[in-house]
Amino acid sequence: MLIQQIGNGVFLGAVYALFACGYALVFGVLDILNLAHAAIYMSAAFIALALAGAGVPLLLAIVLAIIAAGLLGILLDRVAFAPLRRRNAGTLAPLISSIGVAIMIQGIARAFFGSDDQPFPSGTFATAQLQIGSLRLGVVDVTVLGVAIAMMLALSSVLRFTSLGRSIRAVAADRIAAALLGIDVERTIALTFFIASALGGAAGVLIGLEFNSVSVDMGARIELKGLAIIVLGGMGSVTGAVVGALLLGCVETLSVAYISSGYRDAISFGVMFLVLVLRPTGLFGRRSLRAA
Amino acid sequence: MYGGSLLRLSLFSSRLGVFTVAAIVAGLSAALASNGALAAGTAVKIGVIADVSGSAAAYGMSQKNAYALATEDLKTGKLDAGTASVTFDVEDSASDPAQVVTLTQAFTNNGAALLVGPTLSAEAKKADPIAVAAGLTILATSNTAQGITSLGPCVFRDSLAEEQVVPETVAKIAGTWKPKTAAIIYGDDNQFTKTDYEIFAKALAEHHITVVDVETYHTGDVDFRAQLTKIAGAKPDLLVVGALVDEAVKIVAQAAAAGVNAHIVGGNGLNSPKFIQLAGRSAEGVVVGAAYYAGDPSPVNAGFVQRYEHDFGIAPDQFAAQAYAAAEVIARLAHDGATSSAAFCSGLKSVHVATVLGPLSFDATHDASAPSDVMIVSKGRFTLLK
Amino acid sequence: MLAFFAQYSKLVDQAGINALLALSLSLSLRAGHLALAQAAFMGIAAYVGSIGAVDLHWTLLESTFAGALAAGIAAAILALPVARLRGIFLAIATIGFGEIARVVEINAPITDGAEGFSDIPNDAGTLAIYAALLATVAALFLLGRSKWALAIAATREDENAARGCGIDVGLVRTTTLVSGAVIAGVAGVLYAHANFFITPGDFGFPRMEQILVYCVIGGVTSSTGAVMGAAVMTALPETIRFLHDYREVTTGALLLAIIILAPGGLAQLWRRHA
Numbered sequence: 001m002l003i004q005q006i007g008n009g010v011f012l013g014a015v016y017a018l019f020a021c022g023y024a025l026v027f028g029v030l031d032i033l034n035l036a037h038a039a040i041y042m043s044a045a046f047i048a049l050a051l052a053g054a055g056v057p058l059l060l061a062i063v064l065a066i067i068a069a070g071l072l073g074i075l076l077d078r079v080a081f082a083p084l085r086r087r088n089a090g091t092l093a094p095l096i097s098s099i100g101v102a103i104m105i106q107g108i109a110r111a112f113f114g115s116d117d118q119p120f121p122s123g124t125f126a127t128a129q130l131q132i133g134s135l136r137l138g139v140v141d142v143t144v145l146g147v148a149i150a151m152m153l154a155l156s157s158v159l160r161f162t163s164l165g166r167s168i169r170a171v172a173a174d175r176i177a178a179a180l181l182g183i184d185v186e187r188t189i190a191l192t193f194f195i196a197s198a199l200g201g202a203a204g205v206l207i208g209l210e211f212n213s214v215s216v217d218m219g220a221r222i223e224l225k226g227l228a229i230i231v232l233g234g235m236g237s238v239t240g241a242v243v244g245a246l247l248l249g250c251v252e253t254l255s256v257a258y259i260s261s262g263y264r265d266a267i268s269f270g271v272m273f274l275v276l277v278l279r280p281t282g283l284f285g286r287r288s289l290r291a292a
Numbered sequence: 293m294y295g296g297s298l299l300r301l302s303l304f305s306s307r308l309g310v311f312t313v314a315a316i317v318a319g320l321s322a323a324l325a326s327n328g329a330l331a332a333g334t335a336v337k338i339g340v341i342a343d344v345s346g347s348a349a350a351y352g353m354s355q356k357n358a359y360a361l362a363t364e365d366l367k368t369g370k371l372d373a374g375t376a377s378v379t380f381d382v383e384d385s386a387s388d389p390a391q392v393v394t395l396t397q398a399f400t401n402n403g404a405a406l407l408v409g410p411t412l413s414a415e416a417k418k419a420d421p422i423a424v425a426a427g428l429t430i431l432a433t434s435n436t437a438q439g440i441t442s443l444g445p446c447v448f449r450d451s452l453a454e455e456q457v458v459p460e461t462v463a464k465i466a467g468t469w470k471p472k473t474a475a476i477i478y479g480d481d482n483q484f485t486k487t488d489y490e491i492f493a494k495a496l497a498e499h500h501i502t503v504v505d506v507e508t509y510h511t512g513d514v515d516f517r518a519q520l521t522k523i524a525g526a527k528p529d530l531l532v533v534g535a536l537v538d539e540a541v542k543i544v545a546q547a548a549a550a551g552v553n554a555h556i557v558g559g560n561g562l563n564s565p566k567f568i569q570l571a572g573r574s575a576e577g578v579v580v581g582a583a584y585y586a587g588d589p590s591p592v593n594a595g596f597v598q599r600y601e602h603d604f605g606i607a608p609d610q611f612a613a614q615a616y617a618a619a620e621v622i623a624r625l626a627h628d629g630a631t632s633s634a635a636f637c638s639g640l641k642s643v644h645v646a647t648v649l650g651p652l653s654f655d656a657t658h659d660a661s662a663p664s665d666v667m668i669v670s671k672g673r674f675t676l677l678k
Numbered sequence: 679m680l681a682f683f684a685q686y687s688k689l690v691d692q693a694g695i696n697a698l699l700a701l702s703l704s705l706s707l708r709a710g711h712l713a714l715a716q717a718a719f720m721g722i723a724a725y726v727g728s729i730g731a732v733d734l735h736w737t738l739l740e741s742t743f744a745g746a747l748a749a750g751i752a753a754a755i756l757a758l759p760v761a762r763l764r765g766i767f768l769a770i771a772t773i774g775f776g777e778i779a780r781v782v783e784i785n786a787p788i789t790d791g792a793e794g795f796s797d798i799p800n801d802a803g804t805l806a807i808y809a810a811l812l813a814t815v816a817a818l819f820l821l822g823r824s825k826w827a828l829a830i831a832a833t834r835e836d837e838n839a840a841r842g843c844g845i846d847v848g849l850v851r852t853t854t855l856v857s858g859a860v861i862a863g864v865a866g867v868l869y870a871h872a873n874f875f876i877t878p879g880d881f882g883f884p885r886m887e888q889i890l891v892y893c894v895i896g897g898v899t900s901s902t903g904a905v906m907g908a909a910v911m912t913a914l915p916e917t918i919r920f921l922h923d924y925r926e927v928t929t930g931a932l933l934l935a936i937i938i939l940a941p942g943g944l945a946q947l948w949r950r951h952a
Contacts, residue, residue, distance in 0.1 A: 001525050008517040033766050083938050091765055092712060096894045097937045099887060103930030111923050115349030117538045119570050129549060138549055211514040211542055213570065217347060221512040224777065224883060227770050235766070256518035261508040262480050266781035269774040276771045277759040345926065386925065389880070390692050391915055393873070397688045401681075414794055417875035421800065422688065439796060479792075481784050481879065486792045 003135055005257045006250060011141045013249025014148040015210070018203035019222055020229040020241040021155060022196035028236030029172040029192050031091060036076055036098040037200050037226070038219030039105035044069035044201030045208035045218065046113055053121055062205050069201020073193040076101055082186070102219075109216045117215040120208070144206045151202055152242055155195065159238065168192055172236070228272040234282030243283060334376045336626045339383070339404035341395050341419075343411040346387025350537070350566075351434060352411050354611040356382050357604050361596075362619035364603075370595065371620060374627035380619070385410060392419045400426035406636045408618055413437035414483050420447055429637040431621070433614040436560065437483050441658040446637035448658040450621065450649070451614050452583035454484075454491045454559050457664040461557065461581025462495035464666045464677060469555055471529035473504045477519055477543060478534030480508040488534035488559045496532070504528050509539060516543050520550035533558040541570040544578060555579065564609035568669055575669045579677060584613040584649055585665040587674060592620075593648040617647035686916075687804060691872055693912040694807035695865050700892035700904035701814055702861035707898045709854045710834030712769040715756060716862045716889050718776035719749040721881025723863030724870040725789050728798045731871070738801045742810075742867045749863025750856050752779075757852040776886060783878035794877035795870075802871035810864050811905075818901045830854065895936050897945030906944050 019041060026034045048065035052058055080097040130137045159165040167188045170178040179185045207222075208214040225248065233244025248268060255267045275282060340359055343352035359380040365371040366378060381404070385391040392410045396419040399407050407423050410416055413435040423430050424444030432440060432449035441447050465471065474496050479485035489506075496503055505526040507519035520543070523531065531547065531554040533540050540562045547556065556578045563582035568575045586597060586607055596616060600608040608616070625639040644653045647662075655661045668677040683690070699716055706713040723745030730736040730744050760771050784791050821827060832840040833850045841847050870876050888911070896907020914932075918925050940947045 001521060004521050005518060008515075008521060011517075012515050027766070031766075033769070080934060080938070084941070087941070089941055092707070092894070092898065093937055093941050095769075096890065097934060099891065100930050100933030100935075100937060103933065104927050105930075107924070107926030107928075107930055110345060110349075110926060115345065115347075115353070116566065117350075117541070117570060136549065136551065207514065212545070213514065213538070213542065215538065217512060218514070221510070224773065227773065231767070231770055231774075253518040256507070257522050261519055262785050263781060265510060266778045266785075269777045269781075273759070273771060273774045273778070276763060276767060276774070280763060280767055345923065383919075384922065386915065388915070389873075390912075393692070394686070394689045394916060398685055401685045414875065414877050414879075417794065417796055418873045421874050437793065481792045483793050483877065 001257065003133070005253050007135050007137065009250030009253035010246060011145055011249070012253060013246035014145045015203050015207050016222070016225060016229055016249055017242045017245035018148045018151060018199055018206065020226050020233070020245050021152060021238050022200035022203075023226050024230050024233070024236060024238050024241035025155075025168075025192060025196040025199075027230065028238075029168060029189065030081070030085075030094075032081060032094045032098070033091075033227075034076075034098050034196075035095060035223065036080070036102040036105065037197070038223035039102040039109075040069050040072050040076070040197045041200045041204035041207075041222065042214075042216065042219040043072060043105060043109060043204070045204040045214040046109055048205045048208065049118060049120060049214050062202075062209075065205050066198050066202045069204070070194040070198035072201075073197025074190050076197070077190060077193040082189075106216055106219075113216065115216055117213040119212045120214075140210050144210045147202070147206060151199060152238075155199065155238060158195070164188070164191060225268065228268055231272050231282055232275050234284040237282070237284040240282055240284030334631065336373075336376050336378045336406075336622075336631055337402075337404050338378060338380050338622060339395075339399035339402075339407045340380050341383055341385050341392055341399070341407065341409035341411070341415075343387040343415075344382075344384035346385075348387040348411050351611045352384070352387075354609050355409070355411065355433065355615040356384075357600070358608070358612040358615035359619060361600055361603055362616055362623075365599070365619075366623065370599075371623040372627055373623040374629075376626035376629075376631070378622060378626050380408075385415065387412075389415050389418050393422065396420070396422045399423070400428050404428065405631060405633050406431060406622065408433060408615075408622075410435075412483075413440060416440055417443070420444065427633055429633045429640070431618055431636075431640065433618045434611055437487055446633070446640075446658075448640050448654050450617050450647075450652060450654075450660045450662070452560075452660050452662060452664055454488050456659070457581045457583060458488070458491045458559055459495045459498075460664055461559070461579065461666050462492065462499055462501075465530070465555070465557055465579060466499040466501065468677070469529070471501055471555065473502050473526075473528045474530035474532055475505040475507070475523040475526055475528035475554070476503060476532040476534060477507045477509065477516070477523065478532075479511055479536070479539060481510050482536070484561065485534045485536060488561065489532075492532045492534060492559070496530075501530065509535075509543075511536075511539070513539060514542055516546050517550055520547050520552055524551035524553075528552075528554050530554050531556045533562065536561040537564050537567050537570075541567060544571045545574045548574060557581070560610060563667075563674075564611075565607040566609065568672060568674070576672075578669045580667050580669070580674065582610060582665055582667060583660075583662065584610040585667060585674065585676065586613070587676075588648070588650070588665075590646075590650075592646055596648045613648050617645075617649045617652055620647045621645050621652065689913065689916060691802075691804050691807055693909045694804070694811050695869050695872070696889075696892060696908035696912050697811055697905045698807075698814060698861055698865035698868070699889045700896065700908040701811075701818065701901060702858040702865065703889050703893050704898065704901065704904040705818075705854045705858040705861070707893055708834060709830045709850055710837070711851055711854065712765060713760075713772050713855055713858070714769050714886050714890065715753070715772040715775050716858065717881045717883070717886040718772075718779040719752060719859040719862040720866035720869065720885070721779060721783060721878065722752050723749040723866035724876050724881065725783060725795065727867035728795050728870045728876060729788060731799055732795070732797055738799075738806060738867075738871055741871065742864055745867035746860045746863035749859040749866065753856040753859030754852065757855050761848060761851070773883060773886065776881075776883060780878050780882045783881070789878070792877060792879075794875050796875050798870050798874055798876065800871065800874055802868045807868050807872070810868060814861055814864075815901055815905070822901075826853075891933060893943075895933065895943055897943030899942075900945050903943050903945035910944065 044065045047068050048061045051061035080101045084093050167183045171188050229244040233240025342355040344356050383395050392415040407430045416435045420443045429446040436453045478489035505523050560582050562580045624645050630636050630639045650663045652662045666677045667674040703716045726748040727741035727745035731741045829845045892907040897903025
């Protein structure tokens with residue numbers, strides 16, 4: 001059972017990781033905790049659902065939903081964060097701003113889609129199972145894991161090898177110096193939000209597919225877990241977010257398996273608390289963004 | 293030095309305070325005025341509080357639909373209230389207990405003869421005492437926790453409590469499949485699912501079925517593999533699912549993949565067409581003990597199901613049925629002349645109505661006295677378990 | 679006016695309790711600390727007070743005292759590990775504390791967990807709530823006149839400079855956290871005694887977000903702002919009831935509008951026009 005449970009933990013962690021990357025990216029670059037990230041995660045899932053329901057082939061629907069999420073992220077920045085940046089409004093104001101946008105997005109989604117859990121149209125994907133040794137895997141789970149890893153590798157390459165990546169890291173390190181060096185800061189920030197929100201949106205679509213359910217409230221639970229993950233991994237570090245997510249996925253799964261499912265959340269947050277207290281920079285963090 | 297700023301502080305804060313209070317009073321008075329006065333004569337106003345939005349919206353929406361249908365049926369004569377003109381004033385409490393409290397207080401003041409609702413037991417425990425203190429009779433249609441009808445002398449409910457349904461369900465399963473062991477998975481942060489667990493545990497013990505594993509989850513969870521893998525390791529004959537629809541669907545869908553080879557049984561929470569729709573093939577063979585059987589061929593129910601599907605595009609679930617049954621009872625009492633809260637209270641004590649739930653009346657503790665149904669999902673539909 | 683009160687006295691009570699909660703958070707915010715554990719303190723006090731009232735037959739006064747004390751002690755204990763945390767880290771740690779508290783409340787047998795704790799004597803009326811509110815406002819007013827207010831403001835503006843001036847920043851943090859917790863504790867007990875019934879879900883992250891919104895809408899750095907924010911947001915669902923399905927969107931839009939156009943909250947808006 002141990003291997004199966006670790007496997008479960010890894011699958012759980014993979015999608016957490018995709019979600020947490022977006023959080024970590026925005027925090028690393030802007031020192032902002034974007035509480036609307038979970039709302040974008042949820043919106044992407046609904047967009048994919050709506051497109052698939054309208055007959056768009058699944059793969060295309062997913063890609064379009066992820067792009068839509070990215071655009072939503074740019075819009076979020078324009079509306080909720082940019083005006084505050086111009087004013088140097090500190091850390092509390094953007095937090096509240098993001099809460100406002102999150103509530104609005106939820107309200108709109110609820111008006112359009114209702115409050116029920118909604119499934120993808122039947123026959124959308126295969127439900128086959130694989131067996132490797134004593135490990136039982138679903139085809140969907142493996143696909144999700146694969147896509148998550150691919151996206152995170154892509155992010156890592158962008159950050160490390162492209163000029164956009166360099167701009168992002170520069171803005172994260174010192175916004176004013178970056179501007180002085182001729183980097184278009186606002187454009188870099190907009191692109192950062194695009195990438196972060198696209199990743200969050202991808203997480204939403206993948207989770208929606210993996211568990212075949214999309215609902216307006218799906219963001220709430222993962223939002224707090226996302227916080228625990230970036231603390232564990234180190235705020236602002238994308239590698240940290242990934243490692244932290246996998247770690248948390250396993251901690252949660254193993255604590256259910258060997259301790260008690262009732263205290264699962266307490267253990268997760270307890271671990272987070274401990275890390276914050278003993279090593280506030282987390283496993284990998286420095287306050288500034290590090291290349292993955 | 294402080295004196296001047298103190299004066300300024302108290303001046304503008306008092307102006308500020310007055311302004312704010314004035315704005316709020318104006319807004320609330322407008323809301324109060326819009327509630328409207330009660331028409332004289334045989335008009336009967338029924339106050340309905342339902343969570344039409346928010347986390348419990350799936351249930352509140354069904355309830356709102358049922359009252360919309362009931363209103364339509366009153367007009368076309370399918371529901372007969374005699375010479376009385378019954379109106380359902382459905383208010384959305386947005387799954388917020390604070391709003392339930394405020395709405396309850398509002399209904400005690402604006403001429404409602406009966407309060408129907410609220411949707412959740414936790415809300416009822418906070419708000420019902422207010423109605424009780426004001427002498428407003430309450431008819432709940434979806435509160436299944438313990439201690440609801442004991443909140444006052446005129447608190448009734450037409451929703452069968454789990455403790456009325458589960459023992460019969462377990463008895464039937466014990467007879468049919470003769471299981472020796474069982475595992476239970478339930479939501480530990482929700483009143484309904486937790487009560488479900490306790491009642492199932494008790495019923496299993498009474499039939500000498502050993503509980504080999506108990507797992508919990510939290511509302512909103514989507515991944516149950518950890519718990520299900522552990523349960524699979526304990527190899528139970530029976531898996532009891534104490535859950536509401538959203539989580540039940542995922543538990544059932546993930547159970548087979550996790551290696552659980554057991555008969556699955558659940559309570560009221562699974563009694564919804566959505567359960568079958570979302571769980572698909574994994575719902576086959578799941579036993580559900582519930583208070584409403586949508587396939588009941590009686591003319592009252594068949595007509596209701598058909599009209600509901602026509603109006604709302606989906607078959608009615610238990611919440612809709614229980615709400616509609618309340619409307620049927622109210623129509624009967626209004627027909628027989630009840631217009632005040634006291635009249636409804638005494639009327640409910642002795643009423644017998646053939647409703648979509650079956651023949652319905654209220655017992656000595658003001659709980660529903662109606663048949664319960666043990667159903668099994670067979671070929672994509674709920675059918676009665678023989 | 680009497681008819682208004684008969685119809686809305688419960689709403690008025692809620693506004694009073696929410697005002698207390700907003701005030702408790704505003705203390706930490708005034709010191710520049712994003713300590714988001716108010717809902718947890720409220721919950722701890724609510725349970726201590728309720729269990730005492732039901733099982734030990736405490737009076738309202740005894741419940742309130744015990745609840746506030748429990749909240750204060752919890753805050754003092756929490757202050758130790760989070761002493762070195764700043765900004766968002768502090769926020770996340772305190773949110774985590776809140777989640778842990780909620781899970782303990784769900785699982786501890788003495789609280790009846792998710793089934794909720796019932797039969798709490800309903801002896802906290804409008805008088806009791808507003809007496810507590812008035813007392814708190816008065817206490818904060820006196821605080822505003824003392825040297826403590828300067829220390830708190832200095833800590834918010836620049837912690838290092840404040841330390842350089844000889845202000846014990848750690849003491850300021852702990853004191854604002856503990857006194858805020860005590861106020862939240864009083865609010866928690868009153869909440870329990872006004873509502874007959876409490877569940878752990880009443881004191882989780884959504885409640886914390888609500889309290890934060892009260893403070894921000896009203897204006898983070900003043901008592902008046904906190905009270906106003908609480909009053910407006912408590913009444914909002916009722917005043918916009920005519921919007922039906924669009925209430926949620928409107929609330930979010932309002933929040934966004936205030937933070938973008940008037941970040942100092944309603945208090946700032948008034949000052950501009952005063």
